Amino acid sequence: MRGLSLKHVLILLLAVVLVGLWASQAHAQEPTPIPVTDDQVNAIAKQLYCPVCENVPLDVCGTQACAQWRALIREQLSKGWTEEQIKQYFAEQYGARVLAEPPRQGLNWLVYIVPPVALLLGAYLLFRGLQNWRRLAQEETVALAEAESAEEDKYLKQLEEELKRRGD
Amino acid sequence: MIANLGFGALFITFLVALYGIAAALWGEFKHKPEWVDSARNAMLLTFPLLSVSALSIIYLLVTNHYEVEYVSSVTSRVMPLYLKVTALWGGQAGSLVFWSWLMSSFASAVTLRKWDRDREFLPWVIVVALVTLAFFVGLSLFVENPFNRLWQLAGGQVVEKMFPPRGARLFTPTDGRGLNPLLRHPGMIIHPPMLYLGFVSFVIPYAFAMAALITGRTDDRWIRLTRRWTLWAWLFLSLGLILGARWAYDVLGWGGYWGWDPVEIAAFMPWLTGTAFLHSVMIQEKRGMLKQWNMVLIILTYDLVIFGTFLTRSGVLSSVHAFAQSAIGPLFFAFIGLTFIASMSLLMHRWNDLKAQAAMTSLLSREALFLLNNLLFLGILVVCFWGVIFPLLSELVTGQKVTVGPPFYERATGPLFAALLFLMAVAPLSAWGHSTVKTLGRALWKPAALSVLVVVLALVAGYRNVFALLAFFLIALVVTVTLYEYQRGVRARMKRHKESLGSALVELVRRNRRRYGGYLIHLSVAMLALGIVGIEMFQSETQGTLQIGESLQLGNYSMSYDSLAVFDTPDGRNVARAVVSVYRNGEYVGELHPRRDFFYDSGQPMTIPGVRSTLEDDFYVLLVDWEEISTQSATFKVYHNPLVQWVWLGGIAFIIGTLVAAWPDRERKETVALSARPHAMAAD
Structure with missing residues (x-):
């Protein structure tokens, strides 16, 4: 028990020092805290995801951890941090997964490139297929036209018959 | 025992x-x-x-x-x-x-x-x-x-x-x-069975497709045999998706109904290939083309169904670690891999037997446009699949965990959905075999003019968002073209059979239910699109802490905090229920009761919104927090969701349309004769 509580005290101390450092730094730039509304906090929280709750954006997440993160955002906003700075901070602290999209760098580019490339490839294949078919069609125009009209006739005949039957 | x-x-x-x-x-x-x-x-x-x-x-x-x-x-x-x-x-x-x-x-x-x-x-x-x-x-x-x-x-x-x-x-x-308290909701009670019914019934057309490949009886018999099964499978899957969305809207408390969560996407993916399949089998039936492609689509659908079953319940895709730990993950992947390879090998084996019997004559023909529709559906599938898989890949390769969230999916699929709407407006007017710009243009100009009028009205009403205006144009185009198709059919029947308007409409639909049921589905998709555009582009929200009697403003709505009660229920919940009054343009329109239920047995809370829903908009109130004991103050989050009710109305119309198309025939012979018709001579 004692060891545990010592650890807690140390973490707390560390946190105080960190927050203190960071507050003093921010303080130097912005002496008076800016009033922050819930909406401002949510606007940023909306774009962040906590590592615990899968796929739940921070602005609607009900857990205690998320409430603390929102409090942290509020604090940062009151010190005049910009949206980008805050997102940057969270990404550095907790990894890229807190961002709604993978940062555009390295392997992550794949996530943005693959779908359009696949679509373009599909479109190209489709276009070539259609051209092939058209070429075939030109070769077989006569045969096709005959088949078509036969099919059409059959249908018309059927329809006529049916109409006659209905009319009775 | x-x-x-x-x-x-x-x-x-x-x-x-x-x-x-x-x-x-x-x-x-x-x-x-x-x-x-x-x-x-x-x-x-x-x-x-x-x-x-x-x-x-x-x-x-x-x-x-x-x-x-x-x-x-x-x-x-x-x-x-x-x-x-x-x-x-x-x-x-x-x-x-x-x-x-x-x-x-x-x-x-x-x-x-x-x-x-x-x-x-x-x-x-x-x-x-x-x-x-x-x-x-x-x-x-x-x-x-x-x-x-x-x-x-x-x-x-x-x-x-x-x-x-x-x-x-x-x-x-x-x-x-x-x-899990989130699952204690009527929507969650019917939603999984519907989804599962959709999943399992897609196994049937797949089984017939494989039978056709193995036996070499590769004409369209297997498609004709399973057409109804496919429609029913599709109906259940759609119903599952709609109920799931409704459940999310009512229970999850984030003001929306679709969060591009891997679990949702898992159910959506077989729907995408299934929808592509439903369209492209028509080409095979009418023109004897695309046989190989239809096989690919049903194989994909089957394996996505298995993938979806696995994803919706296990959650093991959340990390490589979870995947490796679960015994079921590797087994599922092995099964999906084996069935995919086996099916594809069979397909390759029969590839030459599945050559097209007809050729495509025009790039604007119905079949060419259907192919474009398939391309778009598969494009959306690639986005979805890639978005679900990528975090795993990233973790595997670089060790870095990433989130692929809604902004990615919205940006990537938005243009594809818009293009699908456009196709939905144009394709019904094109003819099988051959259409030209001239014939298509002649059929399209009237609906297009009407749709431009809608955009002008929207401009006058103060809408300036270019994307929203484009969406309104496309939705209006789908609606006018579809109604125009109905009107053409009804008028022809009224002339030919001297029927009244009502009986002409009923007979028209009854005698070609697949086609007019399909058009009803197109109309319902336009309604869905309207709701989605409303909430996606015009949703607004605010949050505030109120003392009793104070109020919060959002757009032309305001709500005041009246009271809050905290109590235990016999079924093991601790409920905090707020009473708020809602005003629209200063006029009292009713009371809402947003609440937070805490479940003692599982130790989990659940946020139930209070919602006032009209065709025009939803006013959606969440209870975020409150001052314990005194309950003098409470924090509310409020969403204004324009047009979202159209999503649910569209969902209902969608189901009706599918039922019309899928309902078993009484006069089987007659309908078969009519549906075998090479229809739509558009420009007449």
Whole structure:
């Protein structure tokens, strides 16, 4: 028990020092805290995801951890941090997964490139297929036209018959 | 006792399925029809056996048998009876048995049909259905056994096993851990069965497709045989998706209905390929083209169904770690991989038999536009699949975890959905075989002019968002073109048959239900699109902490905080329920009761919004926080969701449209004759 509580005290101390450092730094730039509304906090929280709750954006997440993160955002906003700075901070602290999209760098580019490339490839294949078919069609125009009209006739005949039957 | 019975039935099902596969193969290769009949009986036997197994689980759930691990993980004493019953699909082990049960009922229904003309398909349909069933039953037996019990070892340690370890005593907890509160909602009770029905019924067309490939009977017979199955599968899947969306809107408390969560996407992906399939089979039926492509689509749909079943319950895709730890993950991937490779090899084997019988004459013909539709659906599929898979890939390669969230999907799929709307407006006006810019233009100019008028009205009303205006144009175009198609048909009937407007409409739809049911679905998609544009582009929100009597403003709405009560309920909840008054343009329009339910058994909270819903907009209030004891102040989050009700109305219209198209015929001959018609001579 004692060891545990010592650890807690140390973490707390560390946190105080960190927050203190960071507050003093921010303080130097912005002496008076800016009033922050819930909406401002949510606007940023909306774009962040906590590592615990899968796929739940921070602005609607009900857990205690998320409430603390929102409090942290509020604090940062009151010190005049910009949206980008805050997102940057969270990404550095907790990894890229807190961002709604993978940062555009390295392997992550794949996530943005693959779908359009696949679509373009599909479109190209489709276009070539259609051209092939058209070429075939030109070769077989006569045969096709005959088949078509036969099919059409059959249908018309059927329809006529049916109409006659209905009319009775 | 009952647990043993259920487990025994499951085990026998497994053996019967294996026997059925063997008997069907033996009968087929040795030309012994009696063996195929025996396989058919084996298929039919799986249903009563699985019923025993599933009913055993339900019995254990209802009678509080907490010594069974599954029961104690999804129920608790305070839960009402109906929730205990539906807890059958409240967890993974139960869901898998439920899946098998539904699967066997569908497959049995199929084997009961008359096979006179299609006898050669029978053994192969049985083999495919039973292989799928054996896989799922095997999972339940060997990996995710819902009948596992808790045993206390001599040392006091409690273990989870089917049969007692040496010297162990049965361990019965006094109460269960309860169902996840999020799942205690009517939407969540019907949603999974619908989704599963959709999933399992897609196995049927796949089984026929494989039978067609194996037997070499590669004409469109398999498509005609399974057309209704496919439509019903699609209907259930759509219903599952819509109910899931509604559940999210009512229960999850984030003001929306679709969050691009991997679980949602998992159910959406087979729907995408299924929808593409439904369209492209028409080309095969009418023109004898795209046979290979239809095979690809049904194979993809089948494997996405398996993938979806696996994803929706297990959550193992959340990280590489979770995946590696779960025994079920690698098995699923192996099964998906093997069936995919086997199906594709069969397809390659028959590739040349599946050559098109007709050729495409025009890039604007109906079939060319259908192909474009397929391209777009598959484009959306690629986005979805890639978005779900990428985080795993990233973690595997670089060790870095990433989130692929809504902004990615919205940006990537938005243009594709818009293009689909455009196609939906143009394609019904194009003809099979040949259309030209001139014929198409002549058919399109009137609806287009009307749609431009809609955009002008929207501009006058103050809408300036270019994307929204474009969306309004496309939606209006779909609606006008579809109504124009109806009007053309009705007018023709009125002239020809001297019918009244009403009976002409009824007869028109009745005599070509697939086509006009399809158009009804197009209309419903326009309604859905309207709702989606409303909430996606015009949603606004605000949050504030109010003292009693104070109010919060959002757009032309305001709400005031009247009171809040905190109390316990007999079913094990602690409820905090606020009363707020809502005003629109300063006028009182009613009271809402947003609440937060805390479930003691599972220790989880749930936020239930108070919603005022009209055709124009929804006013959606969430209770975020409150001052304990005094309840003098409370924090509310409020959303204004324009037009969102159109999503639900569209959903209902969608179901009706699909029912119109899929309902079994009474006058079968007549309808077959009419639907075989090479229709639409657009420009007349």
